[in-house]
Amino acid sequence: MxxxxxxxxxxxxxxxxxxxxxxxxxxxxxxxxxxxxxxxxxxxxxxxxxxxxxxxxxxxxxxxxxxxxxxxxxxxxxxxxxxxxxxxxxxxxxxxxxxxxxxxxxxxxxxxxxxxxxxxxxxxSGVVEAGLSFTGAVSAVSRAHPGPYLVVDLGGGSTEVVLGTDAPEYAVSLDIGSVRLHERHLVSDPPTQAEIDAATVDVREALRRAEAEVPLHETATLVGVAGTITTTTAHALRLPGYQRERIDGAELPVGIAMAAAQDLLAATRRERAALPYLHPGRVDVIGAGALIWFEVIARVLAETTAAGSGIRHVVTSEHDILDGIALSLGASA
Known part of the structure; x- marks a missing residue:
């Protein structure tokens, strides 16, 4: 605790x-x-x-x-x-x-x-979940980064994608998550290329649906929340343990963040289990989550680059749906 x-x-x-x-x-x-x-x-x-x-x-x-x-x-x-x-x-x-x-x-x-x-x-609903995640994340990152913010809450069963500046403006919930994708596709240790290819097809199809509802090209700051992303950030930083104070607010170049995700996807479960910042309960599913995060960054990078901006960094926040739920209690008081 x-x-x-x-x-x-x-x-x-x-x-x-x-x-x-x-x-x-x-x-x-x-x-x-x-x-x-x-x-x-x-x-x-x-x-x-x-x-x-x-x-x-x-x-x-x-x-x-x-x-x-x-x-x-x-x-x-x-x-x-x-x-x-x-x-x-x-x-x-x-x-x-x-x-x-x-x-x-x-x-x-x-x-x-x-x-x-x-x-x-x-x-x-997934849209309500997305809004709560946005509120929690932006309550922490807005002081240091410009909007519009694309907040990505990558969970075990779904991934919420929500865009806005002061409040959520567009949101979608996708039925892709670390547990769901792992159970569907990435059953080998390490996952085979055929399994990775099949999982990637699912993720890219989901992101195509997201694009129809959320203008990804408007993103100024990409913010990732939840355990897959915070753990991938710890991996990119090569931390000696899970150090929340260093993960929260971390700003990674897109290439570093994507390389960390690829590394976790390719690792064996024994290699993952040896990582000092990886919770034992995530060892089997972190690869699937990392694949989703890699594809999200790649898609947002492509869309913002085509629009003439192009994100250069991704931001990780330890403030997420929990903070949004807490803040909602104040709003309803």
């Missing part, structure tokens, strides 16, 4: 003008919690933690949430409930995304969360 600022902040939840909130993002591969103090339209982190439970295990193939995956995820939810209570959060919002959207038996999951946490989980 990462705990940020608890000793310094003390019980700010009782200070006038400060609202302590808890945000939970339950995705295909991870479930994460942010407890934050909202003040003046900003979210000040108190606790940020997450667990890889792979709720979306097999959903692409079966259309249902796996029983063991449900057990793991509900156990994590109960653990988070204890943290939320101990930190004194006044409002809680639980958002479930791709895997839950796609599952026929999601009612079983919703009931389990309600019993564990005492709140109704929201199974949000």
């Amino acid at each position: 990462i705990r940020a600022g608890s000793d310094i902040l003390g019980d700010r939840s009782r200070v006038a003008g400060v609202t302590r909130v808890a945000a939970i993002d339950c995705g295909t591969n991870t479930i994460r919690l942010l407890v934050a103090d909202l003040e003046g339209g900003q979210a000040r982190e108190v606790v940020r933690t997450g667990l890889i439970t792979r709720l979306g295990q097999g959903v692409d193939r079966t259309g249902e949430l796996d029983a063991d995956a449900l057990t793991r995820t509900l156990s994590a939810t109960r653990e988070f409930a204890g943290i939320i209570e101990s930190e004194g959060a006044q409002q809680v919002r639980f958002v479930a995304t791709s895997a839950t959207r796609d599952a026929r038996n999601r009612d079983e999951f919703v009931l389990g969360v309600r019993e564990a946490l005492g709140v109704e989980p929201e199974v949000v």
Whole structure:
């Protein structure tokens, strides 16, 4: 668990003008919690933690949430409930995304969360997910980089692509993610060229659909969020471990970012497992996620170059949908 600022902040939840909130993002591969103090339209982190439970295990193939995956995820939810209570959060919002959207038996999951946490989980659409990711990412990067921002939230089951400056203007959710693409195509260790080619076809087709809805050529700053991208950034930086403070806000030349993605895709699972910044729960799927990120950068580079600008760097943010969920609680207060 990462705990940020608890000793310094003390019980700010009782200070006038400060609202302590808890945000939970339950995705295909991870479930994460942010407890934050909202003040003046900003979210000040108190606790940020997450667990890889792979709720979306097999959903692409079966259309249902796996029983063991449900057990793991509900156990994590109960653990988070204890943290939320101990930190004194006044409002809680639980958002479930791709895997839950796609599952026929999601009612079983919703009931389990309600019993564990005492709140109704929201199974949000891909467009809502994209908007929350945009809000969270731009809340951090807008001070240092110009808009319009193309925020790419690369998850386990889906990838959200959203463009805007002060607010989302165009958004699309694509059914490509690290877990989904891995289970469909990249089953060998390391993946064969035929598997990579088949996966690439899927990704490029999805990005063609994205272009029809989001004007990628208008991008001034490409921002990547979520575990695949933060891990790929750590790989590009050759960090001695997962150092969130160095990953957050990192600005990489496009060639360096793309080379790091290609390297992870080509690596064996043993080679990946030896990397000090790669969580064990991502070892099998990071190659698929890296392929998606490579193709996204390549497509945005091509579109912006054709428009006469051409992105030169990509920005990584540790602020994402979790921060967007937390900030939404302030907006609704």
